[in-house]
Amino acid sequence: MYEHLETAKRTENLKRIVVDPVSRVEGHGKVTLMLDENNMVQQARLHIVEFRGFERFIQGRPYWELPVLVQRLCGICPVSHHLAAAKAIDQLVGVDPVNLPVTADKLRRLLHFGQVLQSHALHFFHLSSPDLLFGFESDINKRHIVAVLAEYPDIGVQGVMMRKYGQEVIQTICGKRVHGTGAIPGGMNKSLSTVERDNLLQNIDQIIDWSISSVELIKKVHCSNLPYYDDFATIRSNYLGLIKPDGALELYHGGIRAKNDKGETIIDHVDYCRYNSYIHEEVRSWTYMKFPYLLSLGQQNGWYRVGPLARVNNCDFINTPMAEAARLEFKAHSGEAMVHSTLAFHWARLIETLHCAESIKALLNDPDILGQDLLTQGEKRYEGIGVIEAPRGTLFHHYQIDENDIVTKANLIVSTTSNNMAMNESVRQVAAEYLSGRELTEPLLNNLEVAIRAYDPCLSCATHAVGKMPLQLELIDAEGNLIDKLIKHGNGQVERNCVS
Amino acid sequence: MSKTITIDGKTIPFEEGQTIMDAASAAGVYIPHLCHHPDYSPHGSCKLCNVSVNGRICSSCTFPAMDGQTVLSDTHELNEDRRRITQMLFVEGNHLCPGCEKSGNCQLQAVGYHLNMLDNHFPHFYASREMDASHPDVLIDHNRCIFCTLCVRASQQADGKDVFAISGRGINKHLIVNSQSGLLKDTDFEATDNAAHICPTGAILAKRQGFRVPIGRRTYDHKEIDQVSLAESGYRPNTTLIAETEQSQYDE
Incomplete structure (x- = not known):
């Protein structure tokens, strides 16, 4: 429904707004928004930033x-x-x-x-x-x-x-x-x-x-x-x-x-x-x-x-x-x-x-x-x-x-x-329907937290993705060209993608 | 006339051959200790029972009582030393009371409370020690061993076996099992051995029994270690009435 807002098409020149920490929930998380010059939301994510293991x-x-x-x-x-x-x-x-x-x-x-x-x-x-x-x-x-x-x-x-x-x-x-x-x-x-x-x-x-x-x-x-x-x-x-x-x-x-x-x-x-x-x-x-x-x-x-x-x-x-x-x-x-x-x-x-x-x-x-x-x-x-x-x-x-x-x-x-x-969908819905295009203030941002709070999330309980996190490493030269790329997949497999 | 010593100003009689610890326990004076147990020969290694005897520091569990000694035990300086020693024991191993099944029945924990130990003070070692779960009925969690040698002594002196030993020196000191493989399963150790029940911490435990005793009925839930320890040494104070009242609250 609002999945297109998970990852912005281009992140250059976007303004980043961070709600950190999300308050009145159990555990630690943050919300990031990426806005364009017209304050339209291009990306909205709920990140869980602690790790329990x-x-x-x-x-x-x-x-x-x-x-x-x-x-x-x-x-x-x-x-x-x-x-x-x-x-x-x-x-x-x-x-x-x-x-x-x-x-x-x-x-x-x-x-x-x-x-x-x-x-x-x-x-x-x-x-x-x-x-x-x-x-x-x-x-x-x-x-x-x-x-x-x-x-x-x-x-x-x-x-x-x-x-x-x-x-x-x-x-x-x-x-x-x-x-x-x-x-x-x-x-x-x-x-x-x-x-x-x-x-x-x-x-x-x-x-x-x-x-x-x-x-x-x-x-x-x-x-x-x-x-x-x-x-x-x-x-x-x-x-x-x-x-x-x-x-x-x-x-x-x-x-x-x-x-x-x-x-x-x-x-x-x-x-x-x-x-x-x-x-x-x-x-x-x-x-x-x-x-x-x-x-x-x-x-x-x-x-x-x-x-x-x-x-x-x-x-x-x-x-x-x-x-x-x-x-x-x-x-x-x-x-x-x-x-x-x-x-x-x-x-x-x-x-x-x-x-x-x-x-x-x-x-x-x-x-x-x-x-x-x-x-x-x-x-x-x-x-x-x-x-x-x-x-x-x-x-x-x-x-x-x-x-x-x-x-x-x-x-x-x-x-x-x-x-x-x-x-994440609820955060994106609120970002798209209630925040997009408006000058963001603290009370407006509380809307995002209200959406998350409805779920009563316990973020500290939920973070155990040890060693399974996919990672991507990119080497970019001074002109902005991608020279090399290393990808670690969720299953632990590492792949090197030479771009040339 | 019987011979006496004084501990913290209190006159205490003793019999020939008794240590200061023996005399103190018999008179109802608790001196904190971990490696001492009245049933086994003293070892004098944990240093928690250090007292000042005529101005000299000695282990009360090994030092013989002698007529006219002036012993100081419950002093600020000595208790401060005891607390530091206990803190060192906590940071050297992995004594994580919240998840430990010995919690509430643990002498190390109870001594910590008795000495008003409120933090670890020293940086934690995060020791990485193996567990020996090979024996069908008994578990050794080396993370919780404080090298008191009580299991070594109990196995030799009460069980007529020789299952345990301490190996290594200084910071490399560790408990070993006397078998070719080094595993408990390859010894003649049994769950009914005295050595299986002597550990003052949660290093040697009967398997599959954890958390069966509910909170409120554990050894140190309503009594401090001084009371428990003196009772184990055979000391009977005139306060049985209090103990009975306490007990009846939890029998219901």
């Missing part, structure tokens, strides 16, 4: 360390990494998800609902509400949570308290709010006591109430300026995520479903252990983040979006009543099979927040949650794959080990990576 340095470590090591990828959704890795190493000890003890399975789900709740609350209230409440081009001095707390104290405090509750769920199960321990191969390391359960139950009704009012708030914000919200940064895309066997929204375990922009099914209920046959990744030279795509649709058209919008779009229903009612209203507003509005990510995110709150209550009232049977074991295997719906979307962890229990290979496809192409 977890895939590489967990090689050589024993597999039971993985859930604890890889959760350090992130301070926002460590639990999702913890659990994706745990699901993978369950398989290494011969345990498939269906064979996990019921209590362990439910404790992990409770833990993950806490994680998604706190991450979604953090994103909406702390990171995005300043844009949504004060306006995208509002005074920069007001675009932060402190100003929200000052002007909308009720909303600000709700956000802080909802996030706190999610963190309390995590601390109760993992021993710490951030980077605790909980999931181990084949189960969990601690049961939930009655006292702990009752403590969490005390506040859950309040959290549900607040979740309802946040859905109302975003609906009001979205619908009060419907054409703008439906168009801003909006792109038509495919959507991918996990789904329950009955088609319900799922965050912990299920098959992969992908739909196209018209809502037609591309793949459905695919066993995620076979993800490699459906999804590949492409590396581009100007960013550390890879570009995944659906194999059947090819590199050009196979990119897809993940995360709250994808999940709420993809599912047939939500199995908690209030979130389901909110979903129906959400789907009805666009009149299309799929909601493509990028800013609708916020709406979908808060519907999920409500779903998490409702599900936490249901799980806390489930007698299984207090069970003591936490661990099981089967025959050792040498390969494990764990996939989960992290707050930001589908998260893949794939490990191979040797006979000594040491990790020999790791592949992580992190949610934000899946949204890479989409975020």
Whole structure:
């Protein structure tokens, strides 16, 4: 759609505008724009400028360390990494998800609902509400949570308290709010006591109430300026995520479903252990983040979006009543099979927040949650794959080990990576439709950040393209003639192209 | 009349043949240490237990207690030295507590906390050390070895084997395994050996057990190393009530 803006035809005489860093997102990224003399945008890119390399340095470590090591990828959704890795190493000890003890399975789900709740609350209230409440081009001095707390104290405090509750769920199960321990191969390391359960139950009704009012708030914000919200940064895309066997929204375990922009099914209920046959990744030279795509649709058209919008779009229903009612209203507003509005990510995110709150209550009232049977074991295997719906979307962890229990290979496809192409498309859409031809000012540039922020990207989690970055080295003489060219391809192959 | 020494002004009785460390532990006085263990012959190598005896610095785990000694241990200067030594241990190896399964049960970490070590101070060596995962039940992560020789001593003195040794000198010092291949799998080492459970850090670990003990129930989650260490040495203070109350909070 806006792909022609990925690389300008000629970069000579273009003005370069840099938004660095992109603020109020997790991790470090920057946006570069190339403008011609009439301020028309010729090139727009979102670059991820940090490099983490977890895939590489967990090689050589024993597999039971993985859930604890890889959760350090992130301070926002460590639990999702913890659990994706745990699901993978369950398989290494011969345990498939269906064979996990019921209590362990439910404790992990409770833990993950806490994680998604706190991450979604953090994103909406702390990171995005300043844009949504004060306006995208509002005074920069007001675009932060402190100003929200000052002007909308009720909303600000709700956000802080909802996030706190999610963190309390995590601390109760993992021993710490951030980077605790909980999931181990084949189960969990601690049961939930009655006292702990009752403590969490005390506040859950309040959290549900607040979740309802946040859905109302975003609906009001979205619908009060419907054409703008439906168009801003909006792109038509495919959507991918996990789904329950009955088609319900799922965050912990299920098959992969992908739909196209018209809502037609591309793949459905695919066993995620076979993800490699459906999804590949492409590396581009100007960013550390890879570009995944659906194999059947090819590199050009196979990119897809993940995360709250994808999940709420993809599912047939939500199995908690209030979130389901909110979903129906959400789907009805666009009149299309799929909601493509990028800013609708916020709406979908808060519907999920409500779903998490409702599900936490249901799980806390489930007698299984207090069970003591936490661990099981089967025959050792040498390969494990764990996939989960992290707050930001589908998260893949794939490990191979040797006979000594040491990790020999790791592949992580992190949610934000899946949204890479989409975020770039949204940046280009905003650049082309809202910025092109205008004198650029800071408030105008915030529009680019608003587009990126809608995806709630976690840039630090998503950067692992070690040694796969294609490089091109050109030798140019004083007259500007190309004399020699060296190309390193994504597969590591080096090619020398003598130009003469 | 029994013989006594004073440690930090406190009069402490001792029996003939006891070291200063033995006498201190029996009297409930904790002197920080890493290479010392009451079950094995003293080694005097980590230098954390250095004390001032009548003005001379000596290792309290090897130095015999003698009548009338004036011992200083809990002083600013000595604790400063101990902190520096601990910091050096941290930067020499790869002691990455956040991802280490020994965290919360680790003496090196607990000593660091006890000495109020807040940073590494020295530049990190980023040592590149191999792991020996060849044994079916036990893992050696050389990154975390501090050369205390406790595994060497435990294997020889308690297990009647000779599985480990320290080789090399100075900065090249390293733990080796006494087998033709140099691998643990080619020794008579077993997971039930005392040497498999003696490591004060996470260098020698039972496989597939990591993170089974939840946060809150690990050795040093609610007790400092001085309490734990004295209890291990057989010292029984009159504070069992406190310990029981603490425990009951987490039993629920």
